[in-house]
Amino acid sequence: MTAPTQLAEPTAPRGRFGRGLGGKVRVVLGRGVARGAIQLSLLGLLPVWGADAFGRYVAATGAFTWVVGVVLGVEKAALTAVPRTRLLAAQTTRMLIGRAAALFAAGLLAAAALSPVGGAPALYGLAAANAAGMGLLSVLAAVHRLADHPERDSYGYAGYAVWVLGMGGLALAGVLRPYGYLLALTTGLVVACAVLAWLVPALRTRPTHRRDLARLLNRRVVLLGLTDVTDSAGVSILFVVLAAVDKPADSALVYLMLLVSSTLGSFGILVLRLIQPSTSLRLRGTGGASGRLRARTMLGRTAIGAGGIAVATTGALLTARSALGPDALAAIGRHPLAIGGLVLVEMTSFCMVVYAVFLLENTNGAVLSLTTSAALASLVATVATALVVVTTLGAVGAFLALVVGLAVKAAVLHARLRPHPVIDVPLPD
Template sequence: MTAAVQPPGPRTVLALMAGRGAYRAASYGSGLVLLALWDADEFAGYAAAVGSVTWLTLLVASGPEKAALALLPRPGGARLERLFVTLAVLPFGGCLALWLPLAATGTTPAARYAAAAALTSGIGCCTVLVGLHRLRGRPLVDAAAFAGLAAGYGATLGLAVRPGITAEQALTVLVAVVGVIAVALLGGLVHRLPPIRPGRSARLGAIRAAALLGVGELLSAASVSLLYALFATTGDAAATSLFYLLLVVSAVLSAGWGYLLRIRQPSVVAWLLRSGPAAGWRLAGRLLGAALTLGVPLAAALAVAIVLDVPAVVLGPAAVALELAVFGTGLTALLVLENIDTGGRRWSAAGAVIQFLVVAATGWFLVPAAGAVGGFAALIAGELTKAAALRGIVARRARAAGAGRSPAVGRGTPYEPGGRR
């Protein structure tokens, strides 16, 4: 896998972004088209089923993909590849096993929800598998797979034009497309898997890494869900709609940046192996400091503007821009932090918990008081508090590592610097 450590060239990155962009456009746009094609009851059944299990994609994909990108490029890490394939495939297989007998019984709400679970877990499975293909030096497989998913949504819309197509039938088509893509991706990996398997301690270390690395995205999604729940209690439809529109812009741009960081993650691991943990702690500290230096004064200015009752249509775009800047800088710091060692991953997960609690506490007051801008102010407060909490910890770890006293040395996972091989 050493060849995969080299970052992809600009053309490859553009192809990868085009594949993911096509998928995002198809998945978001299909909902709008189906809303126009179906009656309200049919679309509500589809939207409720898919919306209620979207978190499964994050659960299946986020931690395992990030852990694979962190551990497999390390010396001896290729032995863990089979484990990450299993972590990707098992949830999808379980959801399929639940859905198939329900689908055979006919159209029922349970079958619809099971199909949605199979769909979202299957997308998560494909996300992990294309990450493994990228590590093997086949990045364009990623673009092809997600372009295929986009085509699946297009095919579903083509069928939905015909009268009488139900939500269950549309979901069945999507699950079939995802299943075919997952099988093709799996076929390109299984015959190349290393024959030597890691020991029990290595497997447990990798599973622990996957669990820790999945906390951040899951709690971030939970934060947004919590804010929507707070908007529901206010009954302010205009503020809720504006928050949704602003969040779509933020979500698209932040997802794009996060994907670019995933592409570069193996290269970051290679840099850390060359430079050592002290350099990683220092870089993470500088990035967190930059987020605070940029974010704190601008967040204070945003708070003053909220108090002065500046219109939300003016403050909204400014709040989105500030949230994106703080989020992007902080996410880059976490990329470094999470790939240093197990300690870095633990602190990243702890920071995500702190962030969630701050968003919940500040959102409780800011959403009723400031509407959509208040919701984004709560997200910004969570990001800045996390950055402040982690910066002091990172600074201490950088000093300890620089003095040769890093507590990570000799106590990482078996494929980390200083770990047992």
């Protein structure tokens, strides 16, 4: 018989998971520089490549944003499990990094296999590898923060940002087209991930084979990542629908608007990841009751607000169609006020739902099934709405679908989350 494996066993945090406020500020700055470099490069490439080529590029990269969500399940598992472990911390770290690295390796193999085909298949294969690489980079950075080395997170992302700016300069000069540009970015990810992986001591230790630990980690990775996967999959499907109805200009517009909305969202998510280890310890056991109550309150308000706006918007669109005819909907689909208003609603609802789910995920394993079912319901609602409205409304329809999905997720979670404490499911030994 092997010794019991219990990841829910609370322990005192080793270090401060990032050397306090100063370490967290450096991480935010490093990530901000990297994200700013990527966004500025993309914005500069729009006039160089043209709307059609740029639209096809963002359609390919946007179609695989869900891959990042898959790997983020590994990161969240590390941030919640490693602080609660004692003797198995190194083994847990090694196994989680291996799962993220396997996805990146699979993406690289797919990109290599599709490269001779050329065209859209090659671009989409490379986009999948790039998304998996970004996820692995985030996992490795999180591991270094847990080991009280936040500067490695900052340096890793800052170094990659410099590489992105350099490749963006070559693309602006006409040297790199979409496929070559994405290939160069993926190559930079391979180097950045290799360096950060080399600095992880757990990867140089002899592994201990624990089947019970593997099953436990697999469950946590799947359930913790599914919410991010469905969120990203909803966005990916929007780009697929826009590409299917041949709206490259709308794809580019949606991508640019998502860059704006995701700036706030990504900053908030980064802050949550930085405080997740300490939050996981604070909300363990009976301490999770207050977190669940607060999450339920936020979800109820979000469901009412986002749902009400979605219903009002649909009513206004139906009224405009009956009064002005079908052609009026096409004009509304690209109207700046309509797009801006829905983007603002989507940003606010997204932040509320993400924080509520964050609180729930850091309480216990019992609520993970609730967040999973709500995430699936949200994906179904987003896809169903997109299939109905995107063909006519274009960009406005895409953001309306996102708002409907967020409203459904908040409503399902609020309905299924009981106000009294949830009994935790015992973790396997």
